[in-house]
Amino acid sequence: MNKTGGTIVEPTIFELSSPGRLGVRMPASDVPETALPQKNFLRSELPLPELAEVDVVRHYMRLSKFNYSVDGGFYPLGSCTMKYNPKINEDTCRYPGFLYTHPLQPIETVQGNLALVYELQEWLKEISGFAGITLQPAAGAHGEFAGVLIMHAYHKSRNDTKRTKMLIPDAAHGTNPASAGLLGMSVVTIPSDARGNVDLKALEAACDDTVVGMMLTNPNTLGMFDENIEKVVKLVHDCGGLMYGDGANLNALLGIVRPGDLGFDVMHFNLHKTFSVPHGGGGPGSGPVGVSAQLADFLPAPLVGVVEEAEDDVPPLYGFVTPKHTIGRMKAFHGHFGGGLVRAYTYIAMHGPDGLKDISQYAVLNANYLQARLRDTYKIPYDRICMHEFVAEGQFEGSDVRALDIAKRLMDYNFHPPTNYFPLIVHEALMIEPTETENKDTLDRFADALIKIAEEAKSQPDLLHNAPSTTEFGRMDEVKAARELVLCCWLPENYETMK
Amino acid sequence: MTFIPISPNERDAMLKTVGVKSLDDLFDAIPKKHRFPKLDLPPALTEMEAAAHLSEMAQTNENVREHMISFLGAGAYNHYVPSVVDHMLRRGEFYTAYTPYQPEISQGTLQAIFEYQSLMTNLTGMEVSNASHYDGATATAEAVSLAYAQFRGKRKKIVISPTVHPQYREVIQTYSQGMGLEKVGDDESANAEAGPEALMSHVDESTMLVVVQYPDFFGRIHDYTKLIEDAHAKGALVCIVANPTALIMLKTPAEMGADIVVGEAQPFGIPLWYGGPYLGFFTTKKSYVHKMAGRLIGETVDSRGQRAYVLTLTAREQHIKRERATSNICTNQGLLALASALYMSTLGKTGLQQVANLCYQKAHYAASELSKIDGCDLCFDEPFFHEFVLCCPKPASEVNEYLLEHGIFGGYDLGQDYSSLQNHLLIAVTEMNSKQEIDTLVEVLKEMSHE
Numbered sequence: 042m043n044k045t046g047g048t049i050v051e052p053t054i055f056e057l058s059s060p061g062r063l064g065v066r067m068p069a070s071d072v073p074e075t076a077l078p079q080k081n082f083l084r085s086e087l088p089l090p091e092l093a094e095v096d097v098v099r100h101y102m103r104l105s106k107f108n109y110s111v112d113g114g115f116y117p118l119g120s121c122t123m124k125y126n127p128k129i130n131e132d133t134c135r136y137p138g139f140l141y142t143h144p145l146q147p148i149e150t151v152q153g154n155l156a157l158v159y160e161l162q163e164w165l166k167e168i169s170g171f172a173g174i175t176l177q178p179a180a181g182a183h184g185e186f187a188g189v190l191i192m193h194a195y196h197k198s199r200n201d202t203k204r205t206k207m208l209i210p211d212a213a214h215g216t217n218p219a220s221a222g223l224l225g226m227s228v229v230t231i232p233s234d235a236r237g238n239v240d241l242k243a244l245e246a247a248c249d250d251t252v253v254g255m256m257l258t259n260p261n262t263l264g265m266f267d268e269n270i271e272k273v274v275k276l277v278h279d280c281g282g283l284m285y286g287d288g289a290n291l292n293a294l295l296g297i298v299r300p301g302d303l304g305f306d307v308m309h310f311n312l313h314k315t316f317s318v319p320h321g322g323g324g325p326g327s328g329p330v331g332v333s334a335q336l337a338d339f340l341p342a343p344l345v346g347v348v349e350e351a352e353d354d355v356p357p358l359y360g361f362v363t364p365k366h367t368i369g370r371m372k373a374f375h376g377h378f379g380g381g382l383v384r385a386y387t388y389i390a391m392h393g394p395d396g397l398k399d400i401s402q403y404a405v406l407n408a409n410y411l412q413a414r415l416r417d418t419y420k421i422p423y424d425r426i427c428m429h430e431f432v433a434e435g436q437f438e439g440s441d442v443r444a445l446d447i448a449k450r451l452m453d454y455n456f457h458p459p460t461n462y463f464p465l466i467v468h469e470a471l472m473i474e475p476t477e478t479e480n481k482d483t484l485d486r487f488a489d490a491l492i493k494i495a496e497e498a499k500s501q502p503d504l505l506h507n508a509p510s511t512t513e514f515g516r517m518d519e520v521k522a523a524r525e526l527v528l529c530c531w532l533p534e535n536y537e538t539m540k
Numbered sequence: 541m542t543f544i545p546i547s548p549n550e551r552d553a554m555l556k557t558v559g560v561k562s563l564d565d566l567f568d569a570i571p572k573k574h575r576f577p578k579l580d581l582p583p584a585l586t587e588m589e590a591a592a593h594l595s596e597m598a599q600t601n602e603n604v605r606e607h608m609i610s611f612l613g614a615g616a617y618n619h620y621v622p623s624v625v626d627h628m629l630r631r632g633e634f635y636t637a638y639t640p641y642q643p644e645i646s647q648g649t650l651q652a653i654f655e656y657q658s659l660m661t662n663l664t665g666m667e668v669s670n671a672s673h674y675d676g677a678t679a680t681a682e683a684v685s686l687a688y689a690q691f692r693g694k695r696k697k698i699v700i701s702p703t704v705h706p707q708y709r710e711v712i713q714t715y716s717q718g719m720g721l722e723k724v725g726d727d728e729s730a731n732a733e734a735g736p737e738a739l740m741s742h743v744d745e746s747t748m749l750v751v752v753q754y755p756d757f758f759g760r761i762h763d764y765t766k767l768i769e770d771a772h773a774k775g776a777l778v779c780i781v782a783n784p785t786a787l788i789m790l791k792t793p794a795e796m797g798a799d800i801v802v803g804e805a806q807p808f809g810i811p812l813w814y815g816g817p818y819l820g821f822f823t824t825k826k827s828y829v830h831k832m833a834g835r836l837i838g839e840t841v842d843s844r845g846q847r848a849y850v851l852t853l854t855a856r857e858q859h860i861k862r863e864r865a866t867s868n869i870c871t872n873q874g875l876l877a878l879a880s881a882l883y884m885s886t887l888g889k890t891g892l893q894q895v896a897n898l899c900y901q902k903a904h905y906a907a908s909e910l911s912k913i914d915g916c917d918l919c920f921d922e923p924f925f926h927e928f929v930l931c932c933p934k935p936a937s938e939v940n941e942y943l944l945e946h947g948i949f950g951g952y953d954l955g956q957d958y959s960s961l962q963n964h965l966l967i968a969v970t971e972m973n974s975k976q977e978i979d980t981l982v983e984v985l986k987e988m989s990h991e
Contacts, residue, residue, distance in 0.1 A: 045840055045841055046841065046847070047848070050846050053651070054655045064887050064888040065624070065887055067898060067971060068971075070897070072901050072975050077789070084665075089662055090884075091888045092885055094886060097886050101628045107647035107651070108634065109637065109646065112636045113633065127542075129590060129591060133594040133595075133598075135626075136599075138597070139814065140603075140813060141606070141618075142602075142604070142812060143616055143814070144814055144815030146612065150601060154597075154601055167581055179678065180869075180870075181871070182868045182870050182871065186868055193717070215870075216868045216870055219867070219868035223715075225719075226863075267569075296576065297567055297570060297575065299574065299577050321874045321875030322639070322640065322648075323639035323872050323875075324871035325873045325875065370711050370714055371678075371711065372678050374707070374815025375815045378814040379811065379814060381817060386594070390585050391584055391587065392584050394578065402563040402566070409566060410558055426569065448642070449644070457642065457645065478545065479545070480545040480550070481554060507843075509645075512644045514643070514842045514848050515644065515844045516842060517840055518840045519850055522838040522840035522850045523838070525838075525840075526829070526852070527838055527839035528657055528837070528838050528852075529654075530655070
């Protein structure tokens with residue numbers, strides 16, 4: 042059944058299984074027995090693993106050791122904001138009052154939860170300058186989809202139905218065009234100018250009465266804050282379009298500038314980037330959306346609001362409210378409460394206004410410091426003061442070494458590689474975001490490693506081509522994975538008789 | 541400066557290297573009149589203060605372990621989570637890792653999610669599982685997108701059972717706004733109490749997808765084999781929204797012929813957490829794999845001949861396909877997929893069967909005792925698993941208020957979603973409900989009916 046072959050480093054949970062082995066047991070039933078439904082309603086077999094608790098612990102313990110993590114080292118992944126995840130968040134989000142509340146409990150019994158959601162809504166409004174907030178979306182892309190739905194609903198409510206074009210810069214995240222595509226909008230790509238700003242001439246030419254709006258990441262994926270942002274916003278607004286802000290790069294802006302003040306109409310937050318919710322090996326994220334006053338009635342439902350005002354000694358009663366022209370529900374229940382909102386709330390509560398500004402100032406300092414240290418070795422195609430990240434070229438004249446090789450070689454130096462081959466407008470891009478939670482020593486070691494690798498690229502290029510060589514696993518045969526498409530494993534065929 | 545490890549001296553040295561005098565000088569590109577806004581937020585708390593503050597907020601709630609007896613289900617279930625699950629989740633190697641884009645140093649996540657896919661495939665009986673969606677509702681909406689892509693927009697009708705979770709139906713509505721779909725089967729006039737055969741009158745050659753729930757929102761177990769055969773005869777696909785705990789015991793959707801099986805895997809190792817984050821599972825037939833959204837882990841070998849795992853078929857995804865992508869999803873619920881894999885592994889086949897059996901036994905005991913109360917009746921005759929509808933002598937909202945005064949969350953008030961079911965409570969019973977709790981519920985309801 043295993044088509045791919047290959048020596049086994051760690052067996053699968055199915056291969057570790059042994060017939061009759063017991064894990065955690067459940068208590069005996071304390072009620073009189075009822076007969077099961079007729080046999081034709083029941084499944085004939087349950088081909089799932091059988092292991093003892095210690096087998097499970099050892100297996101996942103071994104697997105965990107194959108992972109690189111923020112707790113283990115520097116993770117300079119551009120546009121991903123891999124900052125340190127404070128341990129206290131892991132405790133607060135597991136307080137029994139949060140862990141064991143059911144989403145359909147009467148509101149009077151979950152005032153703690155609702156107060157937390159309400160306050161977090163208010164805090165995010167204050168941080169971003171928006172008039173309305175939903176905390177429902179489950180991730181950045183989910184928030185982005187909600188944002189595009191809101192833009193669509195806004196134009197539709199004004200019977201402005203010929204707007205079908207979404208303007209998206211060439212440096213944008215792939216989710217932006219995908220989100221617009223979900224509503225059947227056509228995408229018009231706007232180029233960047235030589236300084237990494239939106240090309241104003243191209244933008245002006247694209248602005249007409251068919252424009253839904255523009256989706257702009259600012260700072261963009263080059264790490265550049267658009268120097269003409271106010272002109273960009275004006276051009277889009279003047280043609281009746283709305284400005285969407287991709288909040289992926291918000292870690293550069295806390296206490297620095299509020300997107301709402303700049304004229305953005307909609308923006309999604311990534312609580313798992315900016316506000317220290319851990320990435321969890323690929324989720325869960327949390328993607329709240331902020332909107333300007335004119336769009337607040339279109340937010341997804343429900344929101345948390347005050348349903349009975351406070352009186353003297355009585356605190357307000359929080360409950361659910363439905364915006365007048367809501368786009369509807371984005372998911373079941375109320376957003377990523379426990380894993381997302383409680384952690385982000387804890388984090389913001391521990392920072393206050395000055396602490397938030399520190400975050401962005403040091404995130405930007407760290408990025409600029411690394412950029413300065415690498416400038417003489419790597420080409421920086423858009424070289425000016427960057428925000429929280431910057432993009433270098435991972436190639437050298439007269440060498441066949443590519444960004445991919447440099448990224449893989451960094452693993453031999455025990456660093457996680459930067460984002461590579463993105464943004465698409467830079468050849469062999471290496472996109473580096475150090476975040477504010479790294480110290481100078483780490484940044485120096487990382488810069489030293491990259492400088493050393495640049496030397497190796499000339500003197501011993503095979504070291505790079507064959508990298509990584511010190512990790513548990515080498516480069517992968519991705520073609521084989523896609524061609525053979527082994528997506529599942531099973532218990533061995535002779536399982537019942539094998540042991 | 542809470543989590544910033546840079547001393548003032550180091551900061552100054554770094555500023556010098558950058559070539560600016562102060563931190564504020566790094567922000568000249570920001571329009572001056574909007575630069576450095578004063579944020580009106582509460583002052584920073586220390587860790588000790590934050591812990592106390594959050595703890596106080598949490599304690600304001602009445603929770604279902606320490607304060608209340610709960611029979612709430614309706615899409616989120618109170619189950620026991622073995623200790624091992626959270627111990628492993630709290631390993632920084634798992635929870636502080638990013639999406640496994642660098643497979644050489646991410647095999648822990650990759651193999652764990654591959655195993656999750658395998659566990660879900662074996663549980664549902666389907667051929668492939670993706671790496672998960674946000675929750676059961678969005679997974680269901682993604683099934684609609686798959687069907688839409690499969691027929692390239694040429695079929696535009698979806699038939700939805702009125703006994704699919706009301707919130708899931710709302711999410712389908714939100715997601716499909718750009719598709720111009722005709723949605724039938726669950727409108728006001730639909731008889732929610734009818735069985736699946738009633739849906740067939742809507743299915744025709746323009747139908748792309750039929751969506752049903754198993755057990756349905758009222759807890760009833762239907763065999764959808766005939767419905768699926770008939771729908772297939774019209775060329776439509778069928779998606780079953782399934783409860784994973786029920787699947788431990790019941791005939792698999794694959795045996796009934798389902799094309800897509802999705803659902804909410806929160807019952808498998810994920811706390812109630814006031815509604816999220818949860819875990820949407822998505823399984824289907826291999827022939828639809830290229831139309832399926834979401835991440836997918838495949839087996840391969842590395843340059844040293846070792847078996848290993850990678851993200852595969854990424855050409856389906858938004859960062860390659862951009863505006864032509866079926867979905868804009870890029871994350872999955874990685875850590876929670878791991879939680880459910882840990883849950884299934886730790887309980888194992890036998891432990892899982894014990895959980896399912898306890899749910900079934902206790903729910904049936906509760907149903908039998910409750911139906912003995914004057915004026916209370918079981919609403920349906922069909923077999924059920926761990927959730928059932930109780931018809932009460934008073935509006936369900938009043939019943940729930942009475943129960944709340946006695947420390948009980950009675951059940952989900954179906955009148956909120958079904959105008960004909962104002963006196964109907966949807967009651968869920970799991971292994972967490974002792975006989976004593978069930979007996980208390982029965983006693984309190986008896987008292988109420990005598991008042």
